[in-house]
Amino acid sequence: MSLPRIAVDAMGGDEGVRVMVEGAAIARRRHEQFKFLLVGDQTRIEAALQAHPNLRASSEIRHTEDVITGEDRPSQALRRAKTTSMGQAIAAVKSGDAGAAISAGNTGALMAISKLTLRTMPGIDRPALAALIPTLGDNDVVMLDLGANTECDTRNLVQFAIMGAAYARVMTGREAPRLRLLNIGTEEIKGTDLLRDAAQILKEAADDLSIEFDGFTEADKLCRGDVDVVVTDGFSGNIALKAVEGTARFVGDLLRRSFSSSLRSKVGFLISKPATELLKHHLDPNNHNGGVFLGLNGIVVKSHGSASAAGVAHAVAVAARLLEENVTVRITADLARVGEKSLGMRRQQEARA
Incomplete structure (x- = not known):
């Protein structure tokens, strides 16, 4: 299958050109149909x-x-969008020169330029940053928003749910993704009015959206594997994601320290090496690299700034998968399907006020 080419901000990330180009090369070896627009020096x-x-x-x-650095504020990045590698990669998506853009650069700048250049899809107020988090189940869990919007209302949360479910169908193959809202408890009375309103709307629209909605989940259950999509605001989502990543690093460091503490521990390490290697692979963020800005008129994928070449290749594969499955078309169809059940949330809030 012939795919639109993928624009790569070759200057972004901690190591810049070498890792970004090597990552694209790995992806190209795995998928010969991939073509690239490499933007930079x-x-x-x-x-x-x-x-x-x-x-x-x-x-x-x-x-x-011209390169956008990690120290550049979004406002500074916007003024230089036309001359920078990040800005030109995103502009290529708008012009049709590329089907998707990938950058490992400044997240705030990437969001600002992407939103200004590509605009949000009809029916979407704000784009959201979504990523895959490893679980004990057969599939990773899609979580959004992870930092693009620190404050969200009920309407935003419902839109995030629609986008997250469409993304989960592409990545997991499950036609009716299991979706929950992140909350401080699973009881219906827990959480803010915004969360409870969003839960009510999603419950009523579950059949139209082809989702299995079962209310709320708590942060300690994110990685159990019994849910496919977790929806929250960007403030809570970013904190939860970093807590998960920090715990993964803690477990890895603790195992390394334990296995090097004595001769008996080193022997134990050799015996258990296959299991520890599997754990290392499962927790390696490079194997889950590639956050997606959902809700834009185009596909933009954010790679970790510290990602290895293998991690960049994974982000390329995510972009290609979204192109193959026309995720933006799926989101548009789901927005139309839910109709008044999602658009009526503002009237509910006004009536309560």
């Missing part, structure tokens, strides 16, 4: 491509030396 990109002739044959370079 042409001299540095061409030097990195010398080790990857297969990628060079399937790529075009768009030169720019």
Whole structure:
């Protein structure tokens, strides 16, 4: 299958050109139909491509030396969007020169430029950052919002649920994703009015949205694998995500310390090495890399700034999967399907006030 090419901000991330180009090369070796638009300093990109002739044959370079740094504020990034590698990668999606854009650069800047350049889809007030979190189940869990919107109302949460469910269908293959709202308890009386209103709307619209909605979940159950989509505001979501990532690092460091504490522990490590390697693979963030800005008129994928080349390749695969499955079309269809059940939430809030 022929796919639109993927624009890569080659200058973003902690290590920049080398890792971004190598990641694209890994993705290209795995999927020969992938084509790329590499945006950044042409001299540095061409030097990195010398080790990857297969990628060079399937790529075009768009030169720019201007780079958005991690210290740049979103307002500063917006003023330089037309001249920077990040801005030009996103502009390529708007113009149709690329089907999706990937960057490992400044998250706030990426969101600001993406929203200004691509605009939100009809029926979506705000885009949300979604990512996959590893679980004990057969599938990862889709979680959103993870930091794009620190304050959300009921309407936003319902829209996030619609977008998250569409994304989960693509990534998990489950036609009716199991969806819950993140809360401080599972009882119906827990949480804010906004959460309870969103829960009521989703409960009434579950059949129209083709979701299995079962109310609330708590943060300690995120990784159990009994839910496919967890919806929350960006403030709570970002805290929860970092807590999960920190716990994963803690477990890994604790195991390394334990296995090196004595000769008996080292022998135990050798015996249990297959199991620890499996754990390491499961917890490695590079194997889950690739957050997605859902709700835009185009696909933008955010790679971790510290991602390895393998992690960048995973983010490329996420972008390609979303292109193949036309996720934006799916979201539009779901918004239309729910109709007044989602649009009527404002009237409910006004009546309560």
